[in-house]
Each structure stands twice: as structure tokens, then as C-alpha cells.
Amino acid sequence: MCGVLATVGAGVPTGWESALGSLHPRGPDGRGTWAAPSGRAVLGHTRLAIQDLTDAAAQPMLLGDSLGLTYNGEIYNVPELRDQLGAAGEAFRSRSDTEVVLRGLRCWGVRGLLDRLCGMFAFVAWDDATCELTAAVDPAGMKPLVWTVLDGKLYLASTCDALLALLPERPRLDAEGICHVLCHGYCPHPQTVWRGVRKLGAGQALRFTPGDTQPTVWRFWSPPEALDTPGSPDDPAAFTELWERIAREHTLSDVPVGLFLSGGLDSTSVALALASANEPVECFTLGLDGPDDESGAAACTAAHLGMRHTAIPFRADDAADMLDRAAEAFDEPQAFGAVLTATAISRAARPHAKVLLAGDGGDEAFGGYTWHGPPAHPDRTLAREHRTLAAAAGRADADGATRSRALASLASLSPLHAHLQRVFPRFHPAEAAALLAPLTPAYDEHAYAAHASEHDRPALPWPRRAQRLDLMGFCAGSILPKVDRSSMAFGMEVRAPFLDRRVLDWALRRPVDDQPGPKAVLRQYLRGRVPAGVLARPKQGFSLRLGSDPWPEQLPWLRRSRVAGMLHPGWEGFVAPGAPSRSARIFALCMLAAWAERRLG
Numbered sequence: 280m281c282g283v284l285a286t287v288g289a290g291v292p293t294g295w296e297s298a299l300g301s302l303h304p305r306g307p308d309g310r311g312t313w314a315a316p317s318g319r320a321v322l323g324h325t326r327l328a329i330q331d332l333t334d335a336a337a338q339p340m341l342l343g344d345s346l347g348l349t350y351n352g353e354i355y356n357v358p359e360l361r362d363q364l365g366a367a368g369e370a371f372r373s374r375s376d377t378e379v380v381l382r383g384l385r386c387w388g389v390r391g392l393l394d395r396l397c398g399m400f401a402f403v404a405w406d407d408a409t410c411e412l413t414a415a416v417d418p419a420g421m422k423p424l425v426w427t428v429l430d431g432k433l434y435l436a437s438t439c440d441a442l443l444a445l446l447p448e449r450p451r452l453d454a455e456g457i458c459h460v461l462c463h464g465y466c467p468h469p470q471t472v473w474r475g476v477r478k479l480g481a482g483q484a485l486r487f488t489p490g491d492t493q494p495t496v497w498r499f500w501s502p503p504e505a506l507d508t509p510g511s512p513d514d515p516a517a518f519t520e521l522w523e524r525i526a527r528e529h530t531l532s533d534v535p536v537g538l539f540l541s542g543g544l545d546s547t548s549v550a551l552a553l554a555s556a557n558e559p560v561e562c563f564t565l566g567l568d569g570p571d572d573e574s575g576a577a578a579c580t581a582a583h584l585g586m587r588h589t590a591i592p593f594r595a596d597d598a599a600d601m602l603d604r605a606a607e608a609f610d611e612p613q614a615f616g617a618v619l620t621a622t623a624i625s626r627a628a629r630p631h632a633k634v635l636l637a638g639d640g641g642d643e644a645f646g647g648y649t650w651h652g653p654p655a656h657p658d659r660t661l662a663r664e665h666r667t668l669a670a671a672a673g674r675a676d677a678d679g680a681t682r683s684r685a686l687a688s689l690a691s692l693s694p695l696h697a698h699l700q701r702v703f704p705r706f707h708p709a710e711a712a713a714l715l716a717p718l719t720p721a722y723d724e725h726a727y728a729a730h731a732s733e734h735d736r737p738a739l740p741w742p743r744r745a746q747r748l749d750l751m752g753f754c755a756g757s758i759l760p761k762v763d764r765s766s767m768a769f770g771m772e773v774r775a776p777f778l779d780r781r782v783l784d785w786a787l788r789r790p791v792d793d794q795p796g797p798k799a800v801l802r803q804y805l806r807g808r809v810p811a812g813v814l815a816r817p818k819q820g821f822s823l824r825l826g827s828d829p830w831p832e833q834l835p836w837l838r839r840s841r842v843a844g845m846l847h848p849g850w851e852g853f854v855a856p857g858a859p860s861r862s863a864r865i866f867a868l869c870m871l872a873a874w875a876e877r878r879l880g
Contacts (some may be wrong), residue, residue: 281306281338282437283349283424284323285403286445287412288489289432290314291321298444299323302437304608305351305767313339313347319489320405320412324349327770329634330357332533336375345407348381351422351437352400353774355528360395389413389484393499397528397780401479403435412487418500419640419778420468420481420755423763426494427476433487433494438610438764439471440878450474452879454720457612458711459730461867464614464703465757467730472611481755500780502747503788504736515803521785522776522804526552529636529776530560537561537632539624539773540588542576544647544801545638547813549776551805553636554584561587563628563635565620568594579810591627593620598829606873608768614705614867615757621765629769639758640777643750644786645798650701651742651749654694662691665724669709675849679857682707686859695728695735698745702753705860705867706853714847740791747787754778830865837865841879842872 282302286292291314299310306325313322324338330353339349354360354376361371361379369382376398383392384404399421403414414435416424425442426435427450436442443449456472459465466472468480479485482500526549530536538553540546540562553560562581566574574590581588593601601619606612608622628635642648661668665688671677672685685707690700708727712720734751736744759778766773776782786800796802802814834851837843843850846868854864 281327281351282325282441283351283401283403283435284437284441284445285321285349285405285412285414285433285435287320287405287433287487289321289434289445290318292434292445292447294444294446295321295323298436298441299325301441301444304770305437307770309337311337311339313341315347315405315407316344317407317410319410320347320407322347322349322403322405327633327767327772329353329532329534329772330376331374333373335373336377338377340375340377340381342381342385346381346385346404347407348377348384348402348404350377350380350400350402352376352398352402352417353531353772354379354396354398354400355525355531355779356395356397357531384413389415390499393484399774399778401437410488413484414479415484415499416479416481418482418780418783419750419759419775421759421763421775421778423760424479425471425476426479426485428493429475431490431492439473439476440610442476443473450476452718454715454718455722455726457715457718457871458708458720458722458726460612460614460871461706461711461714462703462708462727463699463756464705464867465760466611467752467756470730481751502750503784504739505788506739506743506790507788508790515800518785518800519804521781522548523552523555525779525782526636526776527556527558529774529779530556530558532634534633535631536634536636537563537628538586539628539635539637540564540577540581541638542573542580542813542816543638544798544805544813545641545777547580547638547809548641548801548804549636549638550580550584550586551808552776554586559586560636561589561631563589563591563624563631565624566590566592567620568592576810576812576816580813583810589628589631591624593623596829597623599833602869602873604768605765606870606877609760609764609874611760612871612874613757613761614703614863614870615761616863616866618761618765618870621761622768625766625769625771625773629771633770634772634774635766636774636776637762638777639762639773639775640754640782641798641801643746643754644777644782645801646742646746647798648745648749650698651745651797653741654690654697654701657691657693657697658687659691661688664688665692669707669724672707673709673713675713675847675852677852679855679859682710683859685709689724689727692724693728694737695731695748696724698748699728699731702749705863710853714850714853715845716847717845742797743787743791750783828862830862830869833865833869837868837872840872840876842868842875845875
């Protein structure tokens with residue numbers, strides 16, 4: 280993993296070294312800058328050395344004097360692509376996957392390359408011969424890329440923090456983007472929490488030439504929409520062969536590899552695949568201070584599979600410290616408590632391994648979330664009352680019952696609204712708009728759901744419809760930034776085999792009628808090969824589950840924070856006792872406040 284930086288038409292901005300410095304945690308092993316001979320583009324890179332640790336793999340990487348690449352990612356089918364490129368006459372000077380991407384661009388063009396890549400990536404390439412910049416993000420959106428155009432100049436970076444360091448002046452906060460954070464837990468693509476700064480979304484590519492007013496953005500991958508015929512043969516051996524081959528490919532590395540292991544099905548499936556391939560990895564589990572601790576179950580699985588295991592303790596007293604560290608690591612605020620657990624386990628695991636595999640994406644691929652069933656039929660009476668209830672909920676003195684009823688009425692507007700509410704039932708759009716009234720957001724129930732409507736396919740049956748929404752929304756916008764920012768803050772790479780495009784294409788095409796229950800394929804794969812308790816454990820996820828609640832204790836700090844001045848004078852009424860999901864609401868404001876303290880000075 281690495282940090283990428285690029286400009287077109289801006290030369291080397293005065294903030295270039297500062298921007299590269301902000302990317303240093305993502306790439307502490309090297310740094311480079313390349314200015315195209317034409318003077319029209321500059322590429323920058325900070326390196327986390329994983330494959331080919333020599334200088335031959337340094338970036339930006341060039342072919343001749345005109346084609347340059349800055350790249351962040353890992354390509355798992357590199358051996359196959361290297362053979363294909365060698366047969367086409369390409370001669371390699373390194374063992375890095377970066378060179379495979381670069382030579383693939385020259386040999387196959389961007390569309391041909393993107394059709395072939397299996398991995399996680401965000402890259403920016405400049406061709407000085409054609410004066411054209413190309414950028415792309417992997418199908419699941421595992422690696423980040425943000426961009427903006429200012430005065431005809433294009434700026435791109437791995438993070439908002441690095442991008443802002445390049446700009447002549449800091450843009451204003453995007454009030455709608457922050458409303459999204461309060462209502463969804465994250466700011467979905469293409470928006471960010473900064474005006475005019477955009478994310479390149481999962482499975483998207485971008486093209487820009489000097490003189491363009493805006494880049495051309497197109498989608499090169501989407502989740503499959505056509506399902507296989509119900510009743511078609513479901514060969515367990517076919518899944519086992521596909522899964523174990525892909526998991527084995529994800530261990531491609533010249534540095535130690537480990538595994539984040541919980542007590543659940545997803546990471547246990549990764550562990551079993553690695554054990555079957557005789558891959559020696561050390562497992563790490565976060566031990567929570569509370570009844571939901573999974574470290575004992577994970578230790579049992581590791582012992583059963585002959586793997587080393589380390590439990591990393593996390594107590595309620597650690598929450599405030601981890602909030603501080605997460606706020607520093609995350610370039611956009613996130614309102615899911617899992618950012619704290621991810622930051623804690625990344626910090627503790629880094630001295631042991633530079634690459635970690637994880638079970639993220641198993642729910643998106645195999646339908647495991649508790650909200651993946653069909654939503655209840657809309658309550659038409661509640662839907663008709665929505666406007667009245669929204670106005671009432673937007674008042675600081677509304678009681679908890681009114682706030683809860685307003686959220687229920689929001690979920691009654693459409694199946695899409697109902698799904699979004701089940702994923703993150705926190706603030707109503709009217710509450711978010713009222714809380715942020717000093718920033719004058721234009722935010723309502725339509726803005727709340729607009730980003731998801733692009734990916735909604737009402738013709739798909741549940742849970743496939745929900746899986747698609749989660750993959751392109753919740754996963755790409757919250758889970759993967761959580762994984763990327765928390766791990767890269769400590770110079771560590773996390774890989775998610777379930778989000779390999781080959782797994783997604785296979786899993787999301789499966790007919791629903793052939794599934795006896797959530798994750799039936801994984802249960803069948805694990806049965807009889809891991810401790811029986813794994814199959815019996817209820818789903819817990821990676822969220823923060825502690826024996827005590829630390830967030831109401833942070834209200835005095837919130838009152839003194841910078842963010843309090845950005846909020847409605849009566850903001851405490853929105854998180855008063857009796858408010859729905861009160862603790863989660865307070866955490867969302869705490870994360871926003873801690874994030875703002877570091878960036879709005």
C-alpha cells in the first residue's frame with residue numbers, strides 16, 4: 280500500500296512536500312516525484328514496500344520518458360498477467376505488481392487492463408505523448424482516490440488531507456456531506472465533506488486532458504444484476520477451489536502476513552483457506568471488555584487450525600484515546616464505533632505483520648447482515664405524517680418518542696429509505712439539517728437517499744438487492760475507508776479476499792431460491808473443519824461493544840469543542856436522554872468534533 284498524488288496543469292504546487300508528508304504513514308518506505316517533460320503533469324508517491332523491496336519497484340514508475348504511474352494497491356493475479364505481457368513482448372525489470380500495471384496500460388490500454396486486474400488499487404497514470412491522465416479505483420473501492428478541479432487544474436490524492444495541502448486555499452465544509460455523516464455514518468461518493476472535492480467511486484475510472492473543464496468519469500465494473508437459474512447445480516467443490524485459490528493469492532508478499540480473526544464465519548473462512556494451503560500466519564483478535572468478547576472463540580479456532588494467536592485487549596477506558604487516534608487517521612469523519620476497534624487492532628498488530636488479511640466483505644458477498652431480509656411493508660399512515668413528524672423532530676425540544684416516530688416515518692417512504700434506516704438508525708435528515716443549521720445545508724429525505732438510488736435495482740430479489748446497495752454504499756463508503764485509514768495510519772496493508780471481483784461475481788449471481796439461509800455456502804465450507812461453536816455463534820460484526828458506555832461522559836468535552844460552535848445552539852436536545860440510539864448519536868458528534876479539532880484550526 281502507498282500514497283498517491285498528482286496534478287495536471289498546476290506544476291509543482293507550493294504545498295507539494297506538505298502533501299507528501301501527510302501521506303508518509305501510508306508509505307514510510309520511500310518517496311518520489313516525477314515531473315513530466317512537457318511540464319503539464321506531476322506525479323508523487325509514498326511507498327509501503329510489500330512486493331519487490333528493491334529500488335527497482337520505486338515509484339512513480341516510468342516507461343520511457345512519457346508514461347508515468349503512481350499506484351496504491353496489490354494485484355493478486357500478477358503471475359498470470361506477467362506471463363501474458365511477457366508473451367506480448369514486454370520485458371520486466373522488477374518483480375513488482377506496479378510494473379505489471381504500467382506495462383499493462385501500454386499493452387492493453389486502460390479498458391483492457393481494468394478488465395484483467397484482480398485486486399485492490401487506486402492509480403493515476405500520465406501519458407506525456409498524448410497529454411492524457413487516467414485514474415481508476417478497484418471494483419469494490421478498497422483503495423481511495425479523491426480529486427478536484429480548480430481554475431482548470433486537476434488535483435488528485437489518496438486522501439482529502441493530502442489534497443487540501445495542494446490547494447491554494449482550503450475549500451469550505453460541505454454541509455450536506457456532514458449531514459450524510461450524521462445520518463449514514465459516512466459521506467457517500469461522489470461527495471466528500473469538502474465543497475468541490477470528489478471521490479472516485481468503486482469500479483470507476485477517470486480521464487482528463489489539459490483544457491477540460493471537468494474529468495470524464497465512467498464505470499468499468501458493476502455488481503452483476505442477472506442471477507443464475509434457480510435449481511442450477513451448486514457444487515461445493517467449485518466454491519472451495521475458487522475460494523482457496525483466491526485466499527492463497529492474497530498471501531502474495533515479500534513481508535510477513537497475518538490475519539485478523541474474529542469468532543465469526545467470515546474471518547474463520549479465510550483462516551481455513553490459509554490453513555488448507557499451509558500458509559503460516561499469525562492471527563490477531565481484539566479482546567473487548569464486555570460480554571461480547573470473541574477472543575476466546577478465535578483462539579480456539581486458531582489452535583484447531585494450528586495457527587499462532589494473539590489477543591489484543593480493549594477496555595472502555597481506551598475509547599477516548601482511540602477516538603483521538605482515529606480522528607487523526609481519518610481524513611473524513613466516520614460515525615461508526617468500529618473505527619475505534621479497527622484503529623486499536625491495527626496499532627497492536629503492526630509490529631508483528633506488515634500485511635493482514637481480513638474477513639471484510641463476507642456479508643456483502645453472501646448476505647449475512649441482519650438487515651438483508653425484505654423490509655416490512657410501508658406504513659402508509661406514517662408515510663403521510665412524515666412531513667409533520669420531520670418538522671417536529673427538527674426541533675431541539677422534541678421528545679424521544681417524536682424522534683423515534685419520525686425515523687419510523689422516514690423508513691415508511693420507500694424500501695430504499697427503509698433499508699438505509701436499518702443500516703444506520705441514528706439521526707433523521709431533518710435533525711441533521713437542524714443540527715447543522717449554521718452551515719445552511721439543503722438536506723431532506725430526498726438528499727438522504729439520492730446517492731443510493733443509483734445502485735438500487737428494485738427488480739432484484741432480497742437479499743441481492745440489499746447486498747448490492749451495501750456493497751456500493753455502506754461497504755465502499757464506511758467499511759473500506761475504516762479498514763484503509765486505520766491500517767495505513769500505521770503503515771500496514773489489509774487485504775479482503777471476499778471483495779475480490781471473482782468472488783463477488785460468483786456470489787452475487789447465485790439464485791436466492793437455492794440458499795437455505797444466510798451464508799449457507801460458508802457454513803457448508805466450514806462444517807466439520809472448524810470448531811462447531813463457530814457455526815453456532817450469533818453474528819456480532821466488528822462494531823464497538825463494551826461492558827460500559829463511555830460516550831455520555833464526553834458531553835462536557837463536546838460543549839467545549841470547536842464543533843459546538845458549528846451546531847444548533849440547542850444541540851444537546853438532539854442527544855438528550857430518551858433520544859433513539861442516544862449513545863451512538865453522541866459518538867457521531869464526538870467523532871465529528873475530534874476530526875474538526877485537527878482540521879479547522
